[in-house]
Amino acid sequence: MKKFIGIDIGGTNIKAGIVDESGRIVVKTSAETDFKKPYPEFVKDIYNICVGLTKKAGLSTADISGVGIGCPGTIWGDKGVIVYSNNLELENIPFVAEFKKNWDIPCAISNDANCAALGEATFGSGRGYENSIFITLGTGVGTGIVLNGKIWEGAHGAGAEGGHSVIVVDGEQCTCGRKGCWEAYASATGLIRETKRLMAENKDTLLHEAAKKQGKISARTSFDAAKQGDAAAKTLVNRYVEYVATGIVNLINFIRPDVIMIGGGVSNEGQYFIDMLQEYADKYNFGGSLNPSVPIKRAELLNDAGLVGAATLAMGMQ
Amino acid sequence: MKKFIGIDIGGTNIKAGIVDESGRIVVKTSAETDFKKPYPEFVKDIYNICVGLTKKAGLSTADISGVGIGCPGTIWGDKGVIVYSNNLELENIPFVAEFKKNWDIPCAISNDANCAALGEATFGSGRGYENSIFITLGTGVGTGIVLNGKIWEGAHGAGAEGGHSVIVVDGEQCTCGRKGCWEAYASATGLIRETKRLMAENKDTLLHEAAKKQGKISARTSFDAAKQGDAAAKTLVNRYVEYVATGIVNLINFIRPDVIMIGGGVSNEGQYFIDMLQEYADKYNFGGSLNPSVPIKRAELLNDAGLVGAATLAMGMQ
Numbered sequence: 239m240k241k242f243i244g245i246d247i248g249g250t251n252i253k254a255g256i257v258d259e260s261g262r263i264v265v266k267t268s269a270e271t272d273f274k275k276p277y278p279e280f281v282k283d284i285y286n287i288c289v290g291l292t293k294k295a296g297l298s299t300a301d302i303s304g305v306g307i308g309c310p311g312t313i314w315g316d317k318g319v320i321v322y323s324n325n326l327e328l329e330n331i332p333f334v335a336e337f338k339k340n341w342d343i344p345c346a347i348s349n350d351a352n353c354a355a356l357g358e359a360t361f362g363s364g365r366g367y368e369n370s371i372f373i374t375l376g377t378g379v380g381t382g383i384v385l386n387g388k389i390w391e392g393a394h395g396a397g398a399e400g401g402h403s404v405i406v407v408d409g410e411q412c413t414c415g416r417k418g419c420w421e422a423y424a425s426a427t428g429l430i431r432e433t434k435r436l437m438a439e440n441k442d443t444l445l446h447e448a449a450k451k452q453g454k455i456s457a458r459t460s461f462d463a464a465k466q467g468d469a470a471a472k473t474l475v476n477r478y479v480e481y482v483a484t485g486i487v488n489l490i491n492f493i494r495p496d497v498i499m500i501g502g503g504v505s506n507e508g509q510y511f512i513d514m515l516q517e518y519a520d521k522y523n524f525g526g527s528l529n530p531s532v533p534i535k536r537a538e539l540l541n542d543a544g545l546v547g548a549a550t551l552a553m554g555m556q
Numbered sequence: 557m558k559k560f561i562g563i564d565i566g567g568t569n570i571k572a573g574i575v576d577e578s579g580r581i582v583v584k585t586s587a588e589t590d591f592k593k594p595y596p597e598f599v600k601d602i603y604n605i606c607v608g609l610t611k612k613a614g615l616s617t618a619d620i621s622g623v624g625i626g627c628p629g630t631i632w633g634d635k636g637v638i639v640y641s642n643n644l645e646l647e648n649i650p651f652v653a654e655f656k657k658n659w660d661i662p663c664a665i666s667n668d669a670n671c672a673a674l675g676e677a678t679f680g681s682g683r684g685y686e687n688s689i690f691i692t693l694g695t696g697v698g699t700g701i702v703l704n705g706k707i708w709e710g711a712h713g714a715g716a717e718g719g720h721s722v723i724v725v726d727g728e729q730c731t732c733g734r735k736g737c738w739e740a741y742a743s744a745t746g747l748i749r750e751t752k753r754l755m756a757e758n759k760d761t762l763l764h765e766a767a768k769k770q771g772k773i774s775a776r777t778s779f780d781a782a783k784q785g786d787a788a789a790k791t792l793v794n795r796y797v798e799y800v801a802t803g804i805v806n807l808i809n810f811i812r813p814d815v816i817m818i819g820g821g822v823s824n825e826g827q828y829f830i831d832m833l834q835e836y837a838d839k840y841n842f843g844g845s846l847n848p849s850v851p852i853k854r855a856e857l858l859n860d861a862g863l864v865g866a867a868t869l870a871m872g873m874q
Contacts, residue, residue, distance in 0.1 A: 312843060322846060369711065381810070385703070392812025393687065393850065399842040403806040407724050407799070416805070416840050481725070487734070488721040492699070492807070494710025522734050524717040525630060528640060532711065 240303040240556070243288050244357075244549030246350060247271075247309045249325040254287045255542075256295050256302070257549035261361030263542060265295040273326040278336055285340035304344035304552030307333065308353030308544050314395035315348040315551075321395055344555040350544050352389045352398055355382020356554075357547025358499050363535035367496035371489055372537065373400070374502035375482065378413075379421040383493070388554065401425070405484050420488075423481035426457035426503050433460045436474055444468035461507050479511070483518035490532050491524040501537030512536050558621040558874070561606050562675075562867030564668060565589075565627045567643040572605045573860075574613050574620070575867035579679030581860060583613040591644040596654055603658035622662035622870030625651065626671030626862050632713035633666040633869075639713055662873040668862050670707045670716055673700020674872075675865025676817050681853035685814035689807055690855065691718070692820035693800065696731075697739040701811070706872065719743070723802050738806075741799035744775035744821050751778045754792055762786035779825050797829070801836035808850050809842040819855030830854050 239258045246253040255266030267290065271283050284307070292299050311323025318334025320326075334345050348356075355372035364370040368387055374380040381400030383390040391397055401421035402414045409418025410428070422428050433455055437445050444463040448471075449455045452462070460478065463471035486498055498519075500512060516534045523529060539546055557576045564571040573584030585608065589601050602625070610617050629641025636652025638644075652663050666674075673690035682688040686705055692698040699718030701708040709715055719739035720732045727736025728746070740746050751773055755763050762781040766789075767773045770780070778796065781789035804816055816837075818830060834852045841847060857864055 312847070383810075385708075390703075390811070392810075393814050394812070394848055396843055396847045397810060397812030399809040399812075402809045402842045403721075404802050405722055405725055407727075407802060409725075414842055415844065484722050484725060488806075489810070491717040491720045492701075492710075492715060492810070493708070494712070494715030494717075496711050524720045524732055525714055526733065529630070529714045530712055 240553075241297070241301055242549040242552040243291060243302055243305045244353075244545040244547065244552070245284060245287070245305065245307045246353070246544035246548055247307065247326070248350070249310065252284070252287060253545050254291055255545045255549065256291055256297070257546055259553065261357075261546055261550070263546065265291060266545065267291055267294065273328065277328065277331045281333065281336040282340055285337065288341065299341065299343075302343065304346070304555050305337070305341070306353065306548040306550065306552035307345070307347040308350035308548040308551070309333070309347060310350050312395050313347055313349045313352075313391070315346065315389065315391050316395075318345070318347055320347070344552060346551045346555055348389050348391060348551055349382075349395065349398065351380040352382045352391055353547035353551055354501070354539075354543035355384050355499075355547065356389050356550050357543045357545075358501065358537050358539050359384040360387070360550045361546055362538040362543060363499045364497050369493070369495045370497045370499060371400070371493060371495045372499045372501060373486065375424060375426060375500065375504035376502035377425060377427055379425050379485070380502070381489070389551070400485070400489060403485065403488065405481065405488070420481070420485035424478075424485055428481070429457045429460060429478050429504070430455055432474060432478065436470060440470050443470040445471050457504050458507075461511070479514045479518065483515050483522070486515060486534065487519050487522050490519060495532065498532060498534045499537050500534060501540070501543065505536050508536065558871075559615070559619055560867040560870040561609060561620055561623045562671075562863045562865065562870070563602060563605070563623065563625045564671070564862035564866055565625065565644070566668070567628065570602070570605060571863050572609055573863045573867065574609055574615070575864055577871065579675075579864055579868070581864065583609060584863065585609055585612065591646065595646065595649045599651060599654040600658055603655065606659065617659065617661075620661065622664070622873050623655070623659070624671065624866040624868065624870035625663070625665040626668035626866040626869070627651070627665060628668050630713050631665055631667045631670075631709070633664065633707065633709050636663070636665055638665070662870060664869045664873055666707050666709060666869055667700075667713065667716065669698040670700045670709055671865035671869055672819070672857075672861035673702050673817075673865065674707050674868050675861045675863075676819065676855050676857050677702040678705070678868045679864055680856040680861065681817045682815050687811070687813045688815045688817060689718070689811065689813045690817045690819060691804065693742060693744060693818065693822035694820035695743060695745055697743050697803070698820070699807070707869070718803070718807060721803065721806065723799065723806070738799070738803040742796075742803055746799070747775045747778060747796050747822070748773055750792060750796065754788060758788050761788040763789050775822050776825075779829070797832045797836065801833050801840070804833060804852065805837050805840050808837060813850065816850060816852045817855050818852060819858070819861065823854050826854065
């Protein structure tokens, strides 16, 4: 079975692994890397990680069929270029060309969330579907689009930013400069903001107890208190679900994918949460019950989605 | 040069034409048709229109390389089926299979707005771009998506309903059952509603005069009064432009097409209107000036977009 290397570059460290054609991780590693070096050195570090991985797996570089890289920021996959990455303070880096100077092997790069979407679509909850949208509900709201089995990254790699879609004109300030983006409401950050507001207004809600138990106010706080029957927390959670589902239905009406996959921290609320989203989507999608339901599924690959997805990107070059 | 027939089925009549490979209409016609007949008869009527067209052009059916059909409603192009069409009161019609019983020729069908998008993308303002979104601002807000030169119609043909994307949670009631859809604000209908509201509140605005001159309150009323310097009308128009542009930026951030094309009645406001949309989009798109501007263009094919687009659909089968 052919083997590929997937590299998931993050703001603080790099996860890397050898993944076989069935999506199984053969071996993985992680490393801190200094992004502030001149880029050829940074790329060389990544090459060295690849060599290390093959040794760890008892293989040689000749056993590897391709390398895929997921990187935060705007990545122009067709050109193999990191257009810019705020997190990594990189701009206009011809990554693939540079990598090939170290190792002449099929190599592809895309945005990290796009890679995660591709991994999840191919080997996770999107298995068997051709067209899917992957939504991560975490600090922000990330979206990845897979059409006909391939990442849709948009012109110059700048698309798939579905979190930055206004759902409340003149609403909450978003980090992107606009007001009322889906991300400002549907992210864990948005939920925590609303939880804090409610706690400041209402001293009687179980939210205070739930937060105390956890040692902090998190996205879980409201779900925990709601599950204990707290009315205020239930209203808060229902409102949050409505915000998340509103954005999902917007995407369904526009793209009508075969499946929607939900990842990120908030997806840990599990099937209880997914079921609420599905109910809303089935009710409010355009055409209602006249159109077949678009299934909403919880992501399966979790923290490995990026790494597996990066390797999947390389598989697509075969 | 190869020739194709394009059929644009509307609620009251059918437009049909022979279109050559360069997008030129060789001959066209229109006819009323009775949709209430059993569907094989309705399909046969369309076949007869095709035969009539070829005669009118001094051609025979052997000179035609394919037939494309645009039809309102949910059309599942891959299957050649009209899933349902409210306007035509049709449901689950195997159109292509039935048509081929009359005439065994390459034949394709898609939603009418999708066909218009394809025509506009191929022979209109989208010439030279691979990926485009066509937006019509009329009674409703229609969207058509062309990716890699092909219509994106979504699962079961139910996608590309970008007008039904909530931009104001709990906002104005939309015909689709949700509240706050883009269509409820960015359509001519939405603009007329707001114009009427403002006129009821404000007796001093030039809107009254503009409406009197036109003999009715239309989408033009507010633009006319604004151009004459009326402050209240200017505020109204600016707000309307913001609504339209908000939805456009949402689509840009998600799909990041190479071009956005604007058609429908409101596009008659011309470059003045387009420039305002472009300014907003360049300012508020994700990444701002770090990303290349997505050009916004006024549609060129106007009333022929559907017919030419339907023929273009057939060209895609070659």
